[in-house]
Amino acid sequence: MARVKDYTSGKVVEYIKAAFSVMDRATTSLQETEMGKVLEAEVEKMIPTKITLEQANELIAGAAQCAVGERVCRVLHTDTPLTESVFLDELAIGMAEAGKARLVTREEAIENLKKFNAHAIILSRVSDKPMEICPSWPKRCLYWNMEKHGLKCIHR
Numbered sequence: 001m002a003r004v005k006d007y008t009s010g011k012v013v014e015y016i017k018a019a020f021s022v023m024d025r026a027t028t029s030l031q032e033t034e035m036g037k038v039l040e041a042e043v044e045k046m047i048p049t050k051i052t053l054e055q056a057n058e059l060i061a062g063a064a065q066c067a068v069g070e071r072v073c074r075v076l077h078t079d080t081p082l083t084e085s086v087f088l089d090e091l092a093i094g095m096a097e098a099g100k101a102r103l104v105t106r107e108e109a110i111e112n113l114k115k116f117n118a119h120a121i122i123l124s125r126v127s128d129k130p131m132e133i134c135p136s137w138p139k140r141c142l143y144w145n146m147e148k149h150g151l152k153c154i155h156r
Contacts, residue, residue: 001042001045001046001125001126001127001128002015002045002046002124002126002127003126003127004090004091004094004126004127004131005094006126007072007087007091007094007095007098007100007126007132008094008095008097008098008100009098010075012072013072013075013076015042016072016073016076016142017076019039019142019146020076020142020145022035022039023145023146023148023149026149029149029150030146030149030150030151031149031150031151036149036150036151039146039151040146040151040152040153043142043143043146043151043153044153045125046124046125046126047123047124047125047155048122048123048124048143048153048154048155049122049123049124049154049155049156050120050121050122050123050154050155050156051121051122051123051133052121053113053114053117053121055121055123056086056110056113056121056123056133057110057113059088059123059130059133060086060088060106060109060110060113060133061106063088063089063092063106063109064089065088065089065092065093065103066086066087066088066092066103066104066105066106066108066109067086067087067091067092067093067095067096067101067102067103067104067109068084068085068086068087068101068102068104068108068109068112069084069085069087069095069096069100069101069102070082070084070085070100070101071083071084071085071134071135071136071137072085072132072134073136073137073140073141073142074137074140076140077137077140080137080139080140081137083116083119083134083135083136083137084112084116084135085101085132085133085134085135086109086112086113086132086133086134087101087131087132087133088129088130088131088132088133089129089131090127090129090131091126091127091131091132092131113133113135116135117135119135119136119137120135120136120138120144121133121134121135121136122134122136122141122143122154
């Protein structure tokens with residue numbers, strides 16, 4: 001499971017890069033392969049869930065702290081359009097302290113997501129808490145690419 005320190009240190013980007021390396025080399029479905037099972041097991045710990053803007057707003061309203069910063073996957077795919085994730089609570093503080101996000105009010109976090117409302121919103125658990133709300137870019141999103149390779153990981 002990804003932890004706050006994995007995000008703040010950039011280690012999570014290394015995990016994503018390794019997963020993309022596997023998927024980029026795959027010529028067939030990864031379903032039922034050993035590597036597919038490893039990827040599914042690791043990602044399942046984050047319980048990636050497609051949520052609505054209203055659900056995201058509820059999570060933001062209940063957060064002690066919010067931050068906004070570039071999507072984690074975008075570090076590897078700078079050619080993709082910029083959308084910014086909302087980080088909550090300890091992840092918000094850690095990402096801001098690491099210079100990877102900026103602290104914002106709840107209202108600013110909600111407005112940020114509204115800007116990217118055309119994108120599917122994915123909620124991920126970090127350190128076993130729902131703390132990353134990402135307006136995803138499906139072409140270069142780890143979760144969506146896993147699904148394209150036959151690995152069902154996004155809860156709906």
